[in-house]
Each structure stands twice: as C-alpha cells, then as structure tokens.
Amino acid sequence: MTLPVIIAGAGPTGLMAALALGKQGIPVILCEAEPGLTHDLRAGTFHPPTQEMMAPYGVTQRMHETGIQVRRWQIRDRRSELIAEFDLGLLSDITPYPYRLHIEQHRVTPIQLDIIRKETEVDVRFGHRVMGFAQDADRVRVDVEAESKPLVLEGSWLIAADGGRSTVRRVTGIEFEGFTYPEQFLVVSTPYDLGQHGYAMNSYLSDPVEWAAVFKVPDDGPPGLWRAAFPCHGERSDDELLSEENVETRMQGLVARPERYDIRYKSIYRVHQRVAKDFRHGRVLLAGDAAHLNNPVGGFGLNSGIHDAVNLSDKLIRVWRGDADDSLLDRYVRQRRATCIDEVQRMSIRNKRLLEERDPAVQRQHLTELVAIANDAERARKHMLETSMISGVRKAAEIA
Numbered sequence: 001m002t003l004p005v006i007i008a009g010a011g012p013t014g015l016m017a018a019l020a021l022g023k024q025g026i027p028v029i030l031c032e033a034e035p036g037l038t039h040d041l042r043a044g045t046f047h048p049p050t051q052e053m054m055a056p057y058g059v060t061q062r063m064h065e066t067g068i069q070v071r072r073w074q075i076r077d078r079r080s081e082l083i084a085e086f087d088l089g090l091l092s093d094i095t096p097y098p099y100r101l102h103i104e105q106h107r108v109t110p111i112q113l114d115i116i117r118k119e120t121e122v123d124v125r126f127g128h129r130v131m132g133f134a135q136d137a138d139r140v141r142v143d144v145e146a147e148s149k150p151l152v153l154e155g156s157w158l159i160a161a162d163g164g165r166s167t168v169r170r171v172t173g174i175e176f177e178g179f180t181y182p183e184q185f186l187v188v189s190t191p192y193d194l195g196q197h198g199y200a201m202n203s204y205l206s207d208p209v210e211w212a213a214v215f216k217v218p219d220d221g222p223p224g225l226w227r228a229a230f231p232c233h234g235e236r237s238d239d240e241l242l243s244e245e246n247v248e249t250r251m252q253g254l255v256a257r258p259e260r261y262d263i264r265y266k267s268i269y270r271v272h273q274r275v276a277k278d279f280r281h282g283r284v285l286l287a288g289d290a291a292h293l294n295n296p297v298g299g300f301g302l303n304s305g306i307h308d309a310v311n312l313s314d315k316l317i318r319v320w321r322g323d324a325d326d327s328l329l330d331r332y333v334r335q336r337r338a339t340c341i342d343e344v345q346r347m348s349i350r351n352k353r354l355l356e357e358r359d360p361a362v363q364r365q366h367l368t369e370l371v372a373i374a375n376d377a378e379r380a381r382k383h384m385l386e387t388s389m390i391s392g393v394r395k396a397a398e399i400a
C-alpha cells in the first residue's frame with residue numbers, strides 16, 4: 001500500500017499527526033480549509049505529558065523559547081481569596097517538565113508547521129477544504145474543494161482533525177454525544193499584572209455567579225498578557241457581551257482598580273461537553289476536537305488532541321507499513337475514547353461545577369475538601385497526577 005495518509009485540518013492535532021507520520025517517512029497530504037494557519041485566541045496551557053510527547057519532534061524545545069513555565073496553580077474564592085495552591089514541582093521525580101507550559105496555541109502551530117516543512121516530505125495544502133469521502137476495502141477517496149474547484153484525493157487512511165464542527169465526522173454519521181452549556185464564555189486579555197494581587201499564573205476563582213479562570217500567556221514577550229475567562233448568563237447579544245462597558249465591569253469585578261483596563265483581546269464562545277460515539281469509521285479516524293470537546297477549565301482540550309495524534313500515529317505507522325493489522329487502530333479508539341470519557345469529561349465537568357456551585361454549604365464543603373487535599377502530600381500528589389493528565393495517559397496505556 002503506497003497511498004498517502006490524508007489529514008483534514010491543520011490545527012494542532014492535524015499538524016501533530018502530520019509531523020509524527022512524516023518523520024517516519026509515511027507519505028501524508030495535509031488539507032487545511034483556510035488559506036493559512038488560524039490565529040484565533042484559544043488554548044494556552046500545555047501539561048507535562050503533552051510536553052513529553054512533543055519533545056522527540058523538537059516542538060517542546062522551541063515552545064520553551066517563549067513559553068512561561070507555571071509550577072503553581074491556585075483555587076481561589078472570590079471573597080476569601082486563596083483557598084488552595086498546588087505545586088507541580090512535586091512531580092519532578094516523574095517528569096522532566098514538572099510545570100504547565102503557557103504559550104498560545106497560535107504560537108505553537110507555526111512551530112509545528114516549520115518543523116514539518118524543514119524535516120518531512122508532508123504535502124501541506126492550504127485552501128483545501130475536505131467536503132466528504134467514500135471508501136472501499138483498501139482506500140479512501142476524499143472530496144476536496146481547492147480554490148472553488150473540486151478535487152479527489154486518494155488515500156490509504158483519512159484522519160479527521162477538522163475541529164469541533166468536523167465535516168468528516170458529520171459525513172461518517174457518527175453521533176457526537178453530550179451537551180452544550182447554556183451560558184457563553186467571555187475571554188479577555190490585558191497586560192495589567194494580576195500577579196501583584198496574589199494570583200498565580202494559573203488561578204481558578206470559585207463563585208456562584210462571577211466565577212473565573214485566570215492565566216498568563218507570553219504574548220509577543222514581557223510583560224505578557226493575563227487572560228480571564230468568565231461565564232455569561234442570560235439572553236444578551238454578542239455585541240453587548242463584548243461591549244467595552246461589559247468587559248470593563250467584568251474585569252473590575254475580578255480586581256477593582258481606579259483606572260480602566262487596557263484590553264488587548266476579547267472574544268466570546270460557546271462550550272460543549274461531547275464525545276463521538278466512535279473514533280473510527282472504516283478507514284476514517286477521528287482525532288482532537290473532531291472527536292471530543294470539553295469546557296476549558298483545566299486546559300484539557302488541546303492537550304487531548306495532541307495525545308490523540310501521537311497515539312494514533314504510533315499505531316498507524318505500523319499498520320501502514322504492514323507490521324500490524326488494522327485492528328490495532330481499534331486499540332487507539334479504546335484507549336483514547338475511554339480517557340476522554342473517564343478522565344477529561346469527568347474532570348472538566350467537575351472543575352466547572354466546583355467553581356460555579358450555587359449552594360454556599362456545598363461550595364464550602366468542596367473547598368474544604370480541596371484544602372484537605374492540598375495539605376496532605378500524598379493526596380496532593382495524586383490530585384496533581386490526575387489534573388496534569390499523567391494518570392490518564394498511564395491508564396490509557398494499560399488498555400489492551
């Protein structure tokens with residue numbers, strides 16, 4: 001079989017799969033609908049296992065040139081300040097990266113692309129939108145729209161890394177099970193240093209109405225930007241939510257100051273908890289947001305996409321070369337789907353609930369429990385192994 005692997009989508013997941021396959025000499029065509037890499041504001045946290053997985057490709061090292069190493073993260077209560085703090089340095093005996101690396105997604109994808117271009121033969125095609133596919137026993141024919149003209153590409157396998165609204169997933173008919181939160185999320189960035197008010201560079205604020213997630217990203221260089229995500233309840237238009245007054249009010253609610261905030265970026269988005277019922281449809285494999293979506297509290301979405309890409313590529317290389325039969329790909333599905341449901345969905349839903357709990361007694365109970373975990377070295381370590389995704393990756397590796 002000499003047909004290439006076709007990948008739909010040059011987001012972090014598709015690029016990682018292209019890099020992993022391309023480095024092993026597997027022919028790859030990477031089709032991206034947009035004319036270039038997308039630059040919208042999205043993920044910015046890379047957990048230890050993700051850094052470990054990207055390291056053999058030289059991506060992690062390049063990310064460290066501008067990324068911020070964040071060892072401590074906090075749970076705070078909007079009224080009574082710091083509740084609990086966790087220090088990832090405690091995991092330095094099991095990972096060379098005992099910290100979250102903060103760097104914007106749109107600064108990482110150019111690194112991935114640069115390495116692909118310099119070190120592989122991957123055929124990267126921007127302006128190529130995957131519209132559908134047909135498959136038989138030994139190939140998949142992928143319908144592409146390239147500069148408004150139809151094109152058919154033949155491949156051995158098709159990886160759907162075309163994001164949450166995946167066209168490929170829709171064509172497979174695979175159900176995207178789960179739910180969408182009623183509220184939207186407002187994300188705001190400012191150069192104002194929230195660290196001077198005691199915030200760790202990754203902090204979660206619990207509050208029944210005004211909960212928030214705060215983290216620092218490098219931007220173009222020092223002083224970097226502090227990014228805050230807030231829930232937006234009720235029926236208000238995007239324009240109202242993004243209005244200067246609303247954004248200012250939310251930021252003043254976070255840290256009150258006499259001056260107005262210098263706002264560099266603001267965006268609004270909807271959040272889902274969904275996992276595809278299957279990650280495989282014959283010769284089509286789903287990965288990244290095309291396969292699963294979760295809320296951003298905990299920073300698991302992009303990390304999971306990278307984990308998918310690396311896990312799938314390892315197996316696909318063996319299948320493509322004829323060293324393993326294609327049932328190995330079902331193991332990818334078993335491992336990654338279980339992790340998405342048992343770890344990522346569970347933790348991200350739990351994290352959001354913890355922050356937004358409306359019953360003061362229940363909230364107090366949750367927060368007291370967190371303090372107890374933080375004050376008990378063994379429990380704190382277990383909690384950090386879980387929240388840094390190390391436990392999930394280990395458990396997945398054990399799934400046959």
Ligand SMILES: Cc1cc2nc3c(=O)[nH]c(=O)nc-3n(C[C@H](O)[C@H](O)[C@H](O)COP(=O)(O)OP(=O)(O)OC[C@H]3O[C@@H](n4cnc5c(N)ncnc54)[C@H](O)[C@@H]3O)c2cc1C
Pocket residue numbers: 008009010011012013014031032033034038041042043044045105128129130131161162163164166167168187269287288289290296298299300301302303304305
């Ligand atoms: C506001 C926001 C904040 C987030 N914060 C975090 C965070 O802190 N931590 C975290 O881990 N995750 C976070 N996420 C999630 C994270 O951004 C995604 O999980 C990540 O982008 C998934 O990467 P992906 O490559 O699977 O999909 P995407 O990044 O969506 O990439 C899909 C690519 O496919 C292309 N495409 C789409 N359709 C087609 C088609 N038909 N043919 C060809 N190409 C196509 C798109 O143009 C895009 O380039 C956040 C998401 C949002 C929206």
